[in-house]
Amino acid sequence: MNNIKTLVIHPYIKTSRRDKDLLLNEAICLAEAIELRCIFSTSVGIDRVNPKAYFKSGYVSYLKEKAIELDIKLLFINTNLTPIQQRNLETDINCKIIDRTGLILEIFGSRARSNEGKLSVSLASLQFQKSRLVRSWTHLERQRGGAGFMGGPGEKQIESDRRQLTEKINKLKKKIKKIDKIRNIQRYRRVKNKLPVISLVGYTNSGKSTLFNLITKSSVLSKNMLFASLDSTIRNGYVKGFNFAFIDTVGFIRDLPTTLIDAFKSTLDEIINSDLILHIRDVTDSQFLMHKNEVLKILEEIGINRDDKRIIEVINKVDLIENKVNFHNLIDKSSVLISARDGKGIDSLKTKILKCFENYDLKSVLN
Numbered sequence: 001m002n003n004i005k006t007l008v009i010h011p012y013i014k015t016s017r018r019d020k021d022l023l024l025n026e027a028i029c030l031a032e033a034i035e036l037r038c039i040f041s042t043s044v045g046i047d048r049v050n051p052k053a054y055f056k057s058g059y060v061s062y063l064k065e066k067a068i069e070l071d072i073k074l075l076f077i078n079t080n081l082t083p084i085q086q087r088n089l090e091t092d093i094n095c096k097i098i099d100r101t102g103l104i105l106e107i108f109g110s111r112a113r114s115n116e117g118k119l120s121v122s123l124a125s126l127q128f129q130k131s132r133l134v135r136s137w138t139h140l141e142r143q144r145g146g147a148g149f150m151g152g153p154g155e156k157q158i159e160s161d162r163r164q165l166t167e168k169i170n171k172l173k174k175k176i177k178k179i180d181k182i183r184n185i186q187r188y189r190r191v192k193n194k195l196p197v198i199s200l201v202g203y204t205n206s207g208k209s210t211l212f213n214l215i216t217k218s219s220v221l222s223k224n225m226l227f228a229s230l231d232s233t234i235r236n237g238y239v240k241g242f243n244f245a246f247i248d249t250v251g252f253i254r255d256l257p258t259t260l261i262d263a264f265k266s267t268l269d270e271i272i273n274s275d276l277i278l279h280i281r282d283v284t285d286s287q288f289l290m291h292k293n294e295v296l297k298i299l300e301e302i303g304i305n306r307d308d309k310r311i312i313e314v315i316n317k318v319d320l321i322e323n324k325v326n327f328h329n330l331i332d333k334s335s336v337l338i339s340a341r342d343g344k345g346i347d348s349l350k351t352k353i354l355k356c357f358e359n360y361d362l363k364s365v366l367n
Contacts, residue, residue, distance in 0.1 A: 004073050004074050006036040006038050006072065006074045006075070007039060007041070007066060007075045008024070008031055008040070009043075010024040010041075010042075010079075011043075011044050011045075011046055011077065011078070011079050012045055012046070013047075013048075014047060019286075019287070024042070026254075026287075027041070027100075030078075030107070031076055033107050039072060040070055044059065051084075051085070053088040053089050054079070060089065060093065064094065064095075067094070072095060074096050075093065075097050075098070076099075077098075079099060079100055080257075081097070081099040086099060100257075101128060101259070102128070104256070105124060105128055105257065108121045109125060116176070119176050119179070120176065122172055123176065123259075124262070126169050126172065187273060190245055195236075195243065195245050197247065197275050197276075198245070198277075199276070200212055200246065200248050200249060200278045201271060201277060201279055202251060202281060202291075202295060203251060203253065203291035203294060206280045206282040207282060207316040207341070208251065208280045209248055210316075210340040211314070212248040215237040215239075215346075216235035217237075218235050232250060232270060233247070234247050235248075240351075240354060242354065247271070252298045254290075254294045256298060261298070261301060261302070268302045271304065272302060275310065276312065277304070277312070279292075279313050280316050282317050283315050283316065283320075283330070284320045292313075312334075312336065312356070313332060313334070313335040314336050315335050316339065316340055317341070319342055319344055336348055
């Protein structure tokens with residue numbers, strides 16, 4: 001998908017209070033995360049969603065003219081479309097359409113490196129495709145001949161495609177289940193060895209991997225871009241002489257596709273079974289508060305209450321904050337302030353971690 005000329009549209013309900021400009025910027029960053037070339041971008045307010053094509057016919061005609069004028073090859077609409085809406089838009093505009101879930105799946109597919117990550121993304125993609133069979137073309141309406149001598153109605157192509165996808169999905173689930181067993185054995189060993197587990201969670205591009213690399217002396221990919229690191233990574237790290245297992249998880253994002261949450265369940269289970277959860281937050285982001293709620297919402301989806309006492313808020317990138325007064329009004333007093341980039345506040349974070357484990361038997365893992 002590299003360098004494809006793309007038009008980015010962020011639709012929003014006119015009564016919504018969300019900042020449309022910031023959400024449009026996030027949409028552009030998503031497109032750039034997979035190296036699409038954004039030629040034109042805009043937000044569009046709608047009164048209600050058109051069930052047939054999401055937008056009114058007049059705006060669809062405008063998009064068609066824009067696509068022709070700019071020679072657009074791909075139209076990214078920053079919302080989740082129904083299969084019928086996507087098919088109708090592609091037909092009316094005569095251009096490839098990708099919605100938010102589709103683009104995030106593309107990003108994940110390009111970033112997965114581990115075997116488990118690739119399997120999980122493949123599973124999510126197949127589940128998404130299965131729900132999208134309606135948008136395929138006319139061959140789905142054809143019927144095959146029956147197996148009997150007299151023929152009969154046969155099997156519709158769409159039914160055959162759905163059956164094949166179901167078979168592939170089941171095979172992937174079996175493979176992931178085998179990996180789950182290995183993961184469970186590793187988890188059992190950590191419990192048996194009394195090795196405390198600390199998970200790092202946060203909105204994508206909050207600085208999780210930078211902090212993870214700093215504490216564990218690892219080299220996980222860390223870039224100023226959405227979903228720079230996708231595969232979860234487990235490394236040992238020492239906190240003032242004591243050994244811990246740190247887990248760097250995939251970054252969260254607003255409206256993270258449910259297919260991805262389901263597919264990455266085994267990875268997310270590591271968070272559920274953690275002894276401590278560090279919620280890394282980027283204080284420089286203008287959507288600082290919204291990102292917090294989005295992360296906590298996803299944690300709730302996997303069974304972790306937002307008031308869970310294991311969660312510690314770690315406010316990152318404090319070295320880049322200019323207005324110190326307003327900044328302190330936005331955070332909780334129990335939060336730990338750090339800069340993963342230059343190491344500021346890391347000692348305070350380690351002290352906080354040890355305090356959380358003061359009733360934990362750490363003697364056996366003393367370095």
